Amino acid sequence: MDDQGxxxxxxxxxxxxxRVLTAARRLFSETGLAVSHDEVARAAGVGVGTVYRRFPxxxxxxxxxxxxxxxxxxxxxxxxxxxxxxxxxxxxFLEAMLQMQAEDRGLHEYLLGPxxxxxxxxxxxxxxxxVGDLLSRAKELGQVRADVEVADVAxxxxxxxxxxxxxxxxxxxxxRRVLALVMDGFRPGADGSLPGQPLDxxxxxxxxxxxxxxxx
Amino acid sequence: MDDQGxxxxxxxxxxxxxRVLTAARRLFSETGLAVSHDEVARAAGVGVGTVYRRFPxxxxxxxxxxxxxxxxxxxxxxxxxxxxxxxxxxxxFLEAMLQMQAEDRGLHEYLLGPxxxxxxxxxxxxxxxxVGDLLSRAKELGQVRADVEVADVAxxxxxxxxxxxxxxxxxxxxxRRVLALVMDGFRPGADGSLPGQPLDxxxxxxxxxxxxxxxx
DNA sequence: ACGGAAGCGGAGCGGGCTCTCCGCTTGGTG
DNA sequence: CACCAAGCGGAGAGCCCGCTCCGCTTCCGT
Numbered sequence: 001m002d003d004q005g006x007x008x009x010x011x012x013x014x015x016x017x018x019r020v021l022t023a024a025r026r027l028f029s030e031t032g033l034a035v036s037h038d039e040v041a042r043a044a045g046v047g048v049g050t051v052y053r054r055f056p057x058x059x060x061x062x063x064x065x066x067x068x069x070x071x072x073x074x075x076x077x078x079x080x081x082x083x084x085x086x087x088x089x090x091x092x093f094l095e096a097m098l099q100m101q102a103e104d105r106g107l108h109e110y111l112l113g114p115x116x117x118x119x120x121x122x123x124x125x126x127x128x129x130x131v132g133d134l135l136s137r138a139k140e141l142g143q144v145r146a147d148v149e150v151a152d153v154a155x156x157x158x159x160x161x162x163x164x165x166x167x168x169x170x171x172x173x174x175x176r177r178v179l180a181l182v183m184d185g186f187r188p189g190a191d192g193s194l195p196g197q198p199l200d201x202x203x204x205x206x207x208x209x210x211x212x213x214x215x216x
Numbered sequence: 217m218d219d220q221g222x223x224x225x226x227x228x229x230x231x232x233x234x235r236v237l238t239a240a241r242r243l244f245s246e247t248g249l250a251v252s253h254d255e256v257a258r259a260a261g262v263g264v265g266t267v268y269r270r271f272p273x274x275x276x277x278x279x280x281x282x283x284x285x286x287x288x289x290x291x292x293x294x295x296x297x298x299x300x301x302x303x304x305x306x307x308x309f310l311e312a313m314l315q316m317q318a319e320d321r322g323l324h325e326y327l328l329g330p331x332x333x334x335x336x337x338x339x340x341x342x343x344x345x346x347v348g349d350l351l352s353r354a355k356e357l358g359q360v361r362a363d364v365e366v367a368d369v370a371x372x373x374x375x376x377x378x379x380x381x382x383x384x385x386x387x388x389x390x391x392r393r394v395l396a397l398v399m400d401g402f403r404p405g406a407d408g409s410l411p412g413q414p415l416d417x418x419x420x421x422x423x424x425x426x427x428x429x430x431x432x
Numbered sequence: 433a434c435g436g437a438a439g440c441g442g443a444g445c446g447g448g449c450t451c452t453c454c455g456c457t458t459g460g461t462g
Numbered sequence: 463c464a465c466c467a468a469g470c471g472g473a474g475a476g477c478c479c480g481c482t483c484c485g486c487t488t489c490c491g492t
């Protein structure tokens with residue numbers, strides 16, 4: 001992991017860079033992404049200018065912080081994909097991913113927000129086939145109803161995430177119950193079939209990235 | 217419905233009040249609650265001062281706008297509660313309520329946000345027993361699994377609402393598919409039982425009102 | 433018709449956020 | 463050690479927001 005690209009940073013600069021990253025990681029994880037550069041600077045004990053110099057756009061900072069977490073999610077998926085039992089593969093993947101989001105509020109907002117953009121798109125491209133495979137194997141075994149698609153699974157974190165987020169200070173585990181409930185909806189045996197169509201990949205991407213959230 | 221309480225408004229004042237309400241209704245419904253008083257004033261063709269004079273806190277404006285919509289939701293529940301088939305009662309209630317939210321972004325944010333506070337609490341007190349009754353009748357008929365409670369039903373709009381919101385410009389009906397999927401999770405026949413406990417009423421209230429949303 | 437109460441508009445204040453700019457400091461090199 | 467590019471800090475510009483305040487206008491009772 002030697003840095004080299006555009007000539008190395010001076011030693012003090014690198015030290016400050018790390019301070020900023022450390023402080024930002026803590027702040028984001030605890031309070032979410034709505035943290036100003038000023039706050040990060042203060043927490044890191046450096047000037048605002050320094051933060052802006054290293055990470056001109058907030059996205060640069062987020063990228064540096066979350067790149068490996070996203071990689072970790074992808075690997076979660078790949079591990080799950082290798083499981084013999086596809087149903088367990090699906091559920092454990094979703095559970096593990098949501099667990100990560102439960103522990104890190106920033107990661108949660110990042111994954112579900114628009115800033116993930118390119119990073120998320122690339123991750124999705126690697127996760128989708130794995131989940132798709134799990135899903136079709138699960139259908140063959142009669143573990144999952146026939147009328148759900150990958151796009152439906154992709155919405156599960158959105159559903160459960162909403163509860164995860166709101167219940168965070170109150171019942172930090174409630175999302176597990178909700179996840180179980182939702183996953184039971186994927187089981188075969190429903191009398192009707194699902195109305196409408198699953199989202200196509202383009203729509204799915206928009207649902208994740210076009211989104212400009214603002215609450216109240 | 218005669219106004220009288222604190223002496224009537226002058227005629228021009230009343231006219232302005234209506235203009236503000238009309239403009240605010242449109243803005244909120246289209247773009248959500250994150251509209252400044254300035255914007256409302258401009259859209260209504262009045263000065264900011266006028267908006268503040270009539271509706272000092274944003275909550276006052278919201279209350280005036282959404283009071284009867286909330287009442288409508290309560291009546292939806294009561295109608296549904298009178299249905300012979302409790303399962304259909306439950307699903308049609310949720311569907312109708314979410315339909316209202318799909319049509320009015322402001323209502324959606326209001327119901328799921330913290331500003332509803334007192335209004336929502338009162339509404340919940342009227343809706344809960346009705347849903348509780350539907351639920352127990354449905355359980356007796358074997359239409360619903362035994363391990364779900366009213367609090368679990370109460371989370372359904374949160375789940376589905378997350379999709380409703382994000383998919384709004386892209387696939388405005390996707391929430392119906394998601395709702396159907398989630399509701400199938402309430403059906404009996406799951407092999408395991410749900411982990412954890414349903415939220416108690418106090419927790420539920422916090423989940424709805426303590427919530428300070430901020431996205432990215 | 434006219435006087436005073438009620439209402440009006442919008443300039444302006446305080447505060448937060450993003451981001452820039454520049455005089456001073458520091459690290460590394462010859 | 464001496465020099466200067468690299469880096470630093472933070473004041474402050476520009477923007478939007480919520481909210482207030484007060485000189486002018488409009489309504490309405492007498």
